[in-house]
Amino acid sequence: MLKGMAVTFRYLFRPPITVVYPEQKRPAVQPRFKGRHWLTLYEDGMERCVGCELCVIVCPSQAIYVKAAENTPEHQVSKGERYAEEFQINELRCIFCGLCEEACPTGAIVLGREYELAGYTRASMIYTKPMLTEPYPGSSGRDPGREI
Template sequence: MFQGLLTTLKSMFEKPVTIQYPEQKRPVRERFRGRHTLKRYENGLEKCIGCALCAAACPSDAIFVEAAENTDEERYSPGERYASTYEINMLRCIFCGFCEDACPTEAIVLGDNYELTFTDRGSAIYTKEMLIEPVKEGGKPTPQVTPPGVFTRSVPEMKDPAD
């Protein structure tokens, strides 16, 4: 009985760990998994090639990917295909990171944004336009027009099979 009272008295003089949340934000840990982001290359092309490996790896079936063919007149990614539709249902997502691990081009990344609020079920489905990062300085927005056969030379990570 006295040991509990002693513990209570000791804690009265310690500094509280409470923070004022909207004004002060605690930094997240290095391995924290938050809101998803679809990445781009430096030249503005999307990293996602529409392979749907992220959707296959997702244990909660939260990701839907529909692929379409790239053309030289309309190029979205350096590969043959791109994700014409990319949706993540955030109500189903368990933030496991399997999608990030399964992606061969490192297109999907779980960031550090944890402020996710929804007013209805429809607003919990994040579309490609909501997930893709903006074009970096010096890049061109997609779709891009590319000369035939040189679409992979602008991306440093990939090599042209003809070389």
């Protein structure tokens, strides 16, 4: 018992590991942290997502909805023939397992580091394609020149 109490006393006089969130924040999460989703772009601004719906079928909590459409020469959204016309993720349902990122054949969907995802309504937690698409190539923190 003395041994156990010694451990307790040792920690009693060390600075606490917990932080007083949200007043205090840790400087950064781990690189492997899985936070909010981003739909990433290629360097030239083309969307990586081809609307294949593999993330939809792999998602264990059925949080993703994709509706695909066809690229035309006048309206080329992604490389190839197909792109996602609609892309929605229900962030309330998402369990941040990262399977969508693993399944994605083009590396379009990635889980970022942002974890402050609270909202006041349920509807605001359904992220639509404009919310999910990264504002400019690389803004999600991933190298836009990567292959996948």
